[in-house]
Amino acid sequence: MIKTLIIDEDTVNVLSYASIKPLWFNDYKIPDSFEKRIKRVKINDKLFLISSKTTLKSKLLVIKVDNNGVFSELDEKDRSIAFDRVITIALSQFRESISPGKGWGRYVSGKKLSIYATTRTQKNKKRLYFDTSPIDTNHIYAYALSSDTNGFDNIEVDESLFLDSVTLIDEAINSNWQNTAEADDKTQYGIELTEDLYRSFGEHFTFEEWYKNKLTKEQRLFVDKSYDEPVRLKGAAGTGKTLALAVKILKDAYRFEAEGKKKRLLFVTHSFVTAQLVEDMLDSMDPERNWKSLEHVKVKIVSLYDLAQELLNYNLKKFTPISKDGKEGRKFQFEILEEVLTSKLQEAKFKIGVLGKCEEQFKDTLENAESRKSLLREILNEFACVLDAENIVMGSINGDKYLTSSRENWQMHLPTEHERRAVLELHKGFRKYLKELNVLSMDQMIADLNRYLMSHEWNHICEEEGYDGVFVDELHCFTRPERMVFHELFRLNKAFETKKIPLFMAYDIKQSVDDNFICTVKKGSGSALLKSTNVGKTDLVELTKVFRYTPEIAKFLGDLDGSFPALDLASEWNELTLEANTTSGEKPTLTLYEEPKDLIDSVFKIASRQARMNSGKKTVAILCSNFDLFDEYLNAGRVKKYYEPIESRDDVTKLGRLKGKCIFSMPEYVAGLQFDIVYLINLDRVEVDEENPSCGAYRRFVSRVYLGASRAREELHISACESRQGHSPILEPALNSRSLLLS
Template structure:
């Protein structure tokens, strides 16, 4: 009987692409179709799944799989789910840009970590237990399954079993392959390697071939930029900003390696999903993945929140950030603030003594469930950019000054002391809620990070731990305090006072579906967007050529561009002009339905039928432009069989296993991804305020439509409801120019 399953870091990556069925857990066989990637070696009761690159220094995942191992009490259908979660935890501990799902109930105590083995129910409370540094090694040990919530101190870690396993790694490396005969239709082993859709990356070209043969002149101009000044890369969705960043960091790394220069390069994203996409890009451009093992150059790819957690050593403490993904974290923070406000409104002291003294508009927005969302988003931005950033709390000296001091014009409009007091009260309730959950908000963590980067400790270690070049993707997603982090990450930052920092930033303001980027700009000053990075004057490269979607979709996006409010962003806001060499396709279509029920009955059936008929060769997505409707549709039983939901950034990891299924999501959850066909639903007239086109709600809606439409590569279908006043007026320019046709 096999007691432990030992998997090296490289094979953990391979298995993260695999679709695994219960049959595989019988004896963990590997078919010949995977022989080039996975070597199966059994030594006594220890089974090794390793790669040809495995060395005695490789990080290992050790899983206890005997009669009381982590799969022993699970139903067959749950074993695959639990194994997938084990792989995810291993990847996150090995430094990959991936994060446990928000519903996994992650709990950390020192080196120990636990999560739910499967979806938690009243009957199923099984938890998986891990030691993330067993016997002070860099391996990870999945050592127990427990349904009684006994806690770490009451569950034994069999260190001898772990030690007996890892000490055999050299013998496993030198052993011959023990893979089985190739599986046929009658003999399947329950494992199939499927490339995740979000990880697929076009043509198999190395970075030199991309540079010489595929990049546009604009992209190549950016890649050629030197390290003597900061550079910003601006371009619409689909113009290849991330690709240009990826080619540049690889090309520069190999040049530095050839020159034997000791360099540390950092690639920072707003989302762990984007970080994983970038890593897959680099793996595609360097199929041997030699970039991970360069002698003189180190490349790190990470979300800002993973980086913060690492620098602040949160993994060794008894609390965690609310999320390691920017978009997911901010969604959770909004839900918490909404709950805090709901409870506050039940308190007479707050409702009468504080809110009752506020202006009528502020008060009515707070009290109305239907209209409070824009205000709460602004308040969260105030938390991020002012209160948490400057450690302002109710009752402190800073809090007293906050109530009466003058405000800069990029800050939230709070004209009187009463409105500010209401915000401080909500902030106090928000902080208490987080503390009770034993978590930090994204903004609290970033505030801690900014303070740490100004500390004596960082000043001592930044020569070793700092970076010689920093690459930032999705700059438009970061808040002002987050953008202030980047310039402090360089080696001996103070020595750069007379030099310009090599900070390379890619962004598209029009993809920003919240106000984190916009609300921190002084009116009329587009340059303030970049000035908040504290790197001085920057060089601009603008991308205008699209290679991700058809000319017809590009034309629609150009017409949609006229609906964006100008927002006083000066030179940062220019008219969208796109050129594309991709093949022509169908003109985007607009369909009108009588009501939301009629819409979902028709759209979901059609999208599901297309996904099945394409047999997984093409991807189909339904994207909803309205958050409340999205939540309603998710609980509508009549359409559940037609789709797989992507309701958070964590869920994106499902995509590779959804052959023949369409997905249902919102544009912000699939940012950075592409689908062959996109159904963009509920672009209704009621979504926008025609009399106030510059307001935040209007701008966010247009950005969400722009983001969703630009996810389509070949076909774009748009729908609206007559019961919701018909289609949105933002579509009229496209209808008038025939870049959008009524179906």
């Protein structure tokens, strides 16, 4: 009987993209046909799944799998779920770009960690228990499954079993492969190994091949930039901004290594999923993964929120951020604010004494459940960029000043003291709700991080812990306080006051589906966009050549560009001019349906069939542009069999396993990814306010359409409903120029 399963770091990564069925847990066999990437070695009652790269220094995941192990009391289906969670927790320790799922009930005490083993129900509350540094090693040990809710003290840790396992790693490395014979059906052992996520959605070249033969002249210009000044990389979706950043950080890392220079390079993203994609991208460009073990150069890839948690040592405290993913965290915060407002509206003191004194439009909008969502997002932005950033709370001196002080142009329109008091009351309720959940908001954490980076402690350690170059992707997703962080992350930051710092930033404002970036701009000043980074004048490289989608899709995006409202952003809001570097394809199409039910019945069937054709070689996505309709369609039972949902950025990691399946999501959840065929649904006239075309809701809708349409590589199909007043007017320029055809 196997007592422990020992998996090295590289194999953990491979298994994270595997589709695993209950049969696999009988003997953990690995098909010999998968390029010999996983070596299976059994020594007594210990089973090793390791790679050819495993050394005595490799990090290991040790799983207790005997009769009292982590899978012992789970049914067949739940074992697969639990194993996937064990793999994710291991990756979160081995790779900073990975984060546990949002509903896993993560609890930390010192180096001990626990999560729910499966989806939590009234009948199933079993938890998995981990030691993230057993016997002070850099390994991770999954040691128990228990329903005990009294914490870690009652759960026994068999350290001798762990020690006996890791001491055999040398013997396992030097043992022969013990994989099973090759089978015609790779799934007969209960496991199907897939390509990693980046290889599923991109090409596989080394970074030298990318640099010498594949990059455009504009991309190479950026990659060759020196560390003498900050550089911003601007480009539309599909122009390869992330790719250029990835090639540059690898090229620079190897140059510094060859020169024997001690350098620390940081790649920061807004989302932990994007960080994972970037890490996969670097692994794809450097198949031996030598970039992770350079002698002189340290390369770190991390979301800003993971970085904040690390610097602030939240892992050692009994509270956590609401999320470590920017997009997901703000979604949770929106849901919390909705609950707080609903509760406040039941209080006469707030409804009459506070809200009742506000202007009618503000009051009526908040009281209307259908129309207040846009206003709530603006209030959350006020929380992020003003209240939490400047530590303004109800009843404080700062709070009193907030009620009467003048406001800058970029701030939310709150004309009188009464509207500001209403916002402070909601902020007070919001903070209380978070405290009861024992979590911090994303903005509270960033505010803490900004204060920490100005502290005496950071001043003492920044020479060792700071960075010599910082690369920022998705700059358009970061709030003003978040952008203030980057300047302070450099080594001996004060020395940079007399010379420019090497901060490399990639962005596309038109992909910003919220106003966190745009709201920081004073009227008529595009340069104010980057002022909050505190880096002074920046050099600009602009990408105009597209190689991710067809010329026909590029032409449609160019026509869509004319629908963006004027935002006084000067040079930062240029007319979109794209040159496609790809082969021609079909023109995008628009299909009108009578009712939403007709739309989903047709689109989901067609998309599912296309995903299954040609042995699943085509990737197909249905993207919904409306939050409420997305939730409604997810609950439509008759179409569930046709798709796999991607309901958050957390879910993106499972895309590599969905070969031959259509996915259903929203544009912001799949940002950065590309699909062969995209169905962009419900681009209806009711989505925009034609009487107020410059409003934030209008701009956000156009950005969401732009983001979704630019996910298509070969085919783009758009749909709308007659019952929702037909197609959106933002499509008229494309219809008139025939870059979009009515089918």
